[in-house]
Amino acid sequence: MEQKQFDIISIIASRKAEFYINVRNKLLETLPSNVDKKKARTQLRRVIADLDNRLFISEEEKASNMIKPGLSIAQLKLDTKAILDQIIKGMTET
Amino acid sequence: MCSTPCEFLKNGCRSKLRVGRDRFSRYRRRYGIPRYRSYSYRSSTCDERCWNATSPPSACQCSCGGANHGGRYRRYHEQYPRRNFAHPAPSMTPQPRETPVSDYFKSVGKAALTSAVVYGLSAAAPPIGAVLIPAYTLYNYSKLGYGLFKVYREISEGEKVSPNSMSKISGQLGEVATQSSSDAIASTLITKASQSGLFKEMAEKTGIQEGVLAEMTRGSTSSALSASGGELAKFAIMKAVGA
Numbered sequence: 340m341e342q343k344q345f346d347i348i349s350i351i352a353s354r355k356a357e358f359y360i361n362v363r364n365k366l367l368e369t370l371p372s373n374v375d376k377k378k379a380r381t382q383l384r385r386v387i388a389d390l391d392n393r394l395f396i397s398e399e400e401k402a403s404n405m406i407k408p409g410l411s412i413a414q415l416k417l418d419t420k421a422i423l424d425q426i427i428k429g430m431t432e433t
Numbered sequence: 434m435c436s437t438p439c440e441f442l443k444n445g446c447r448s449k450l451r452v453g454r455d456r457f458s459r460y461r462r463r464y465g466i467p468r469y470r471s472y473s474y475r476s477s478t479c480d481e482r483c484w485n486a487t488s489p490p491s492a493c494q495c496s497c498g499g500a501n502h503g504g505r506y507r508r509y510h511e512q513y514p515r516r517n518f519a520h521p522a523p524s525m526t527p528q529p530r531e532t533p534v535s536d537y538f539k540s541v542g543k544a545a546l547t548s549a550v551v552y553g554l555s556a557a558a559p560p561i562g563a564v565l566i567p568a569y570t571l572y573n574y575s576k577l578g579y580g581l582f583k584v585y586r587e588i589s590e591g592e593k594v595s596p597n598s599m600s601k602i603s604g605q606l607g608e609v610a611t612q613s614s615s616d617a618i619a620s621t622l623i624t625k626a627s628q629s630g631l632f633k634e635m636a637e638k639t640g641i642q643e644g645v646l647a648e649m650t651r652g653s654t655s656s657a658l659s660a661s662g663g664e665l666a667k668f669a670i671m672k673a674v675g676a
Contacts, residue, residue, distance in 0.1 A: 340582075340585060340657070341582070341666070342579060342582040343578075343669075344657060344665045344666060345579070345581040345582040345585065346575050346578030346579075346670055347578075347657075347665045347668055347670065348578065348581065348650065348653045348657050348665070349574045349575075349577035349578040349581065349650065349653075350670070351653045351657075352577075352646065352649040352650040352652075352654075353639075353646075353649070355652065355653060356645050356646055356649045358553050359649065360641065360645070361552065362549045362553035363549075365548070365549035365552045365553060366546060369545040369548075369549070371532075371537075373530065373531050373532050374531070374532050374537045374542070375534060378534045379537075382534055382535075384645065384649075385652075387649070388648045388649050388651060388652025388653070389652045389655070389656070390656070391656055392653055392657055392665065396668075400668070404668050404669060405668065405669050405671050406669070407671045408670060408671065409671075412553070412554060413555050419550070419551060419554050419555075423551070426546065427538070427543065427546060427547070430534070430535065430538040430546060431535050431538050431539045431543075432535060
């Protein structure tokens, strides 16, 4: 692997981190007291980290083969359904 | 004429009510209703000096109010538990059982998770604590990329690391056999990068927790090594403003 690939990995990791923090903050507000928040947080972090990198590259970027590091998660317009399916699958696994 | 408590209140006879512990004594006496009050006494034996007690006989409450003349008398309401701060009574309400995380998200939590994911992907104005500006625009992402590459090069020094030779390398690095080879390489890479202080520095500049950054980089590296590694090579990176 070359340095350019690691640059892209670091951008994708940052996108995942941004997404994780947004989801975590929203999700923890709604968790009832009988669910272990720490476990839920850890599991969510692992699930989002293990998501396929391609899910965090927008269609526009794929079409142009150009990663735009300045875009936020909301600006990327990612495939919500694909990401959601993967997260639900990961979170419901025992 | 005020014969009932309601009539007392309606006809303005409140002043006729006796102010004290038993406001309706006259009404009770008239209709022969016993007083609703529970008493409990420690001792049923009165002091010999309290033969003229005004309280019920077993209470020994003397009219003179002297010492030991009614001191052994107490009253409490049996319907309320007595407070004991040293050993509080167990709560009468049953504590809810802890639900496993996976079970919760299989059932009622699924909607909350869906809502949070949708919000996370479209949050235009994140709340306090959420990331407002992409972390990589605040920090030079290429520094992280270069740091990871340097660690990767160190690991693979003398041994070619590629998706095809990962099993061999992961065995050499002493990773557990059950872990997939790409995960093993990624975990080793992140461990070494953490030791070098790479994530700590980035965490200080971006405000994202070091553990979160490390975990996300591990997952992304693992994904790149396993599935989309070849695909990433075809992408170029646009120069970011502020990067």
